[in-house]
Amino acid sequence: MSMHGGGMGPPGARPAVARGGGMRGRISSADEAAQRAENAEAPKIPHLLRRIAELFRPHRAALTVVVVLVLVGAALSVIPPLLTQRAFDDALFPTDGSGDIGEPNLTALSWIVGAMIAVFVVSALLGVWQTFLTATIGNRVMGAMRVRLFSHLQSMELSFFTRTKTGVIQSRLQNDVGGVASVLTNTVSSVLGNTVTVISAFVAMLLLNWQLTLIALVLMPFMVIAQRRVGQVRARIAAKTQESLSEMTAITQETLSVSGILLSKSFTRQKSEIERYADENRNQISLQVRQQMSGQWFFAMVSIFMSSIPAIVYLVSGWLITGGVSGITAGTIVAFTTVQARLLFPLMGLMRVALDLQTSSALFARIFEYLDLKPAITDGPDAREVPAGADAAGEPSLGRVEFDHVSFRYPDADADQRPTLDDVSFTIEPGQFAAFVGPSGAGKTTVSYLVPRLYEASSGTVRFAGVDVRDLSQESLMSHIGIVSQETYLFHASIAENLRYAKPDATDAELEAAARAANIHETIASFPEGYDTVVGERGYRLSGGEKQRIAIARVLLKDPAVLVLDEATSALDTISERVVQAALDDASRGRTTIAIAHRLSTVVAADVIFVIVAGRIAERGTHAELIEAGGVYASLYRQQAERPEVATR
Structure with a gap:
């Protein structure tokens, strides 16, 4: 659909891509800095x-097994250290009643x-099983979250996508969801396992x-406080890191698409785009290093403390x-230091999980921020299908379009700007060919x-087949409408796949x-691979006229009751326009x-x-x-007749 056609945005509004700092429009450095600061703050x-925690609810049975x-x-x-004590005191250095060491x-x-050995074998087997279950649960939760986010974004209104960069949306789906993968995969088992092991x-x-136990506990409160502060720092860095990844994804999406490459080459801006990407890459490297290094001194001190405990125990x-304290034997000392050594890794594991949770909270917040977005256009509780019968007068209603005192202002328009549409009323009967100029x-x-x-009228009523469109389900409404726009979009797939x-x-x-x-059939048949011909990204392997006719064929395959032609021939040369116009005339019949x-x-x-004016x-x-009548239309028609290049866009 044309993004630059008449009335796409409010007068004076900047194109949405300009707000993102893309190739086709740059914002000021001050605006960009403000946007970065806003994005970097976790919601x-x-x-x-x-x-x-609710993300794991569907996997309660498997989680129960993991807990067990x-x-x-x-x-x-805990058993091996206790067995170690028995090995020393009862087997290697047994004592008799007098305290003498025997054979x-x-x-x-x-x-x-x-x-x-039996304990080690059983523990290893249980560990493999546990790893399989936690990996399965974590990845399924992550996959469900990604699909849920994608599905929710599909329900968002068109205006959301006109004001949000595609790269930012892609980053939420890929980088943010991927960034919490390890937490989703390992957190449950790690927290439970390490907690139980520590206790x-x-x-x-x-x-x-x-x-001896008091020695291992004396500095615990200080480590917990330090861990919390380190986690707060890492969370802030993580939010900035993900915002930087979003920017890199947006740059890649904009500059490495076919349109982006053509634009950068035609204006010889490759070097500036490389430098822009390199600058963001340097920022990303710096943030990644800061994120990796944050807390390293803390963990180093914890490691030194925990590793020094055996010497202090001795x-x-x-x-x-x-x-003269009794009960301290060689077996006790060996067993105690063994237990303490086994305490080091689960304790540090718990602290790392706590840090990861604090770090990932910023990513989870960004994900839930999108999931909490409310679509501006939704089906009502009693939404119904488009009626296929006749109206009260016995006339066929399917295909009738009515505007009843409709006014509309784009969501991001300034309050003092005039409405894009102001008190517009008309009726188009089924089968009519209506033009707007x-x-x-x-x-x-x-x-x-x-x-x-695709947008909701600010006031007034839009009716389709005699019913207010707000009372119809969006899917049913759209199933009866076909759209052919100026900017034809074809997937990087075969012609047959694009048609289907x-x-x-x-x-x-x-x-x-x-x-x-x-x-377009004869043209397709002339290709070596016919309908299996791959059209390239956005159909760049085809001419403008060929793409438009494939788009028309795709709409005809849908067989809608209403056909919307949004300046479908405006970008074509005269010869292509005539061919496409002939196809459109055929498509419009009936x-x-x-x-x-x-x-x-x-x-x-x-x-x-x-004729629409203001x-x-x-x-x-x-x-x-x-x-x-000799009015506006006559004047426009006369201008185009005298100067064919004049267009009313």
Whole structure:
């Protein structure tokens, strides 16, 4: 659909892409800096942790199994240190009643070693199973979140996409959702496993010796406080990092598309675009390094402290033994240091998870910010299908389009600007060919947006088949409307695949019939691969006239009751225009047609012509009637007759 046709935006409004700093329009550095600062601040989402937890609700059964595996694995992890104590005190250095050390008990030692190996084997097997389950759950949650976000974006109104860069949207789907992947995959098992392991280890340490346990606990409160502050810093850096990734994605999407490459080459701006990308890349590298390094000193200090505990234990044990404290044996000391060593990794793991959660909260907030967007145009609770029968007078209603005192102002228009459409009323009967003409910016294209409810009328009523479009389901309404725009969009796929976008189950015979009706079959047949010919990105391997006729064939395959032609021939040369116009004339037969006219010569046969000036219908009638009236239409037609290059866009 044309983004620059008459009335696409309010007068004086900048194109949406200009706000994003894209190639086709740059914002000022001050505006860009302000936008970056706004984007880098993570939105405040209420009940964020609860909403993250709800993502796992469909996987409760699997999560229960994971919890059991984690608990069993954590319990098993404490057994080897206790067995180590028994190995030392009961098997390697057994003592008799008098306290003398006897010969090693090899039988007992064999049983203890066998039990330790069995525990290791069972723990390893449970770990593999647990990893499989957590990876499956995490990736399914991430996939469901990505599909949910994509589905929600599909429901957003057209104005959302005209004011948001495509690259930013892509970044939310790819970078932000991908950025929380490890948290979704590992958080549950890591938190549960490490928590249970830490608690079990502390219990085991208390059982071994409570005095030595105090040494491992003394600095815990300080580490928790430090971890929280580090997490806050990392969260801020993460938000800035994702905003930078969004900008890089937007630059890539804009500059490496076919249109972007053609534009940069035609203006010899490749170097400036490379430098723009390189600047953002340097910013991204700096942020990534800062994110990686934030907290490293904290973890280094934690590691030094935890690694130093065994040496401190040896020293304290010596003091306690010298002081006559009983119950401290070689087995106790070895077992205690073993438990403490096993405590290091789960404890640091818990702290890292806490940091990851704080960091990822910014990404989750950005994702939920999009999920919380409310579409401006939604189906009502009693939305119904488009009626296919006759009206109260017995006349066929399907194909009738009515505007009843309709006014419209674009959402981002200034309050003091005039409405794009102002109190517009008209009726187009089923099967009529109606044309809308007028100066640039008069509001012609806006009419074509309000009929399929791509935008909502600010006031008044738009009716389709005699029913207010707000009372119809959007899917049913759009299924009866076909649109052929000036800027034809074709996918990077074969001609057949592009045609079947309108009707996925269409047969080859139906494709050929639609192509013949659009005067493009012979051209397609002349290609070496026929309907399997790949058209290239946006159809750049085809001429403008060929693309337009394929677009017409695609609409004919849909077979809509109402056909909207949005300046469908304005960008074509004279020869291509004649061929395409002939196809459009054939496509218009037997259906209501609304044409946004670029060249007035294409609508002289229209049943009714509406002349829009400054958002109002200034004149209406047939070509002959308007010429005879000698008003705006007659003046425009005379200008084009004298100067064919003059266009009313």
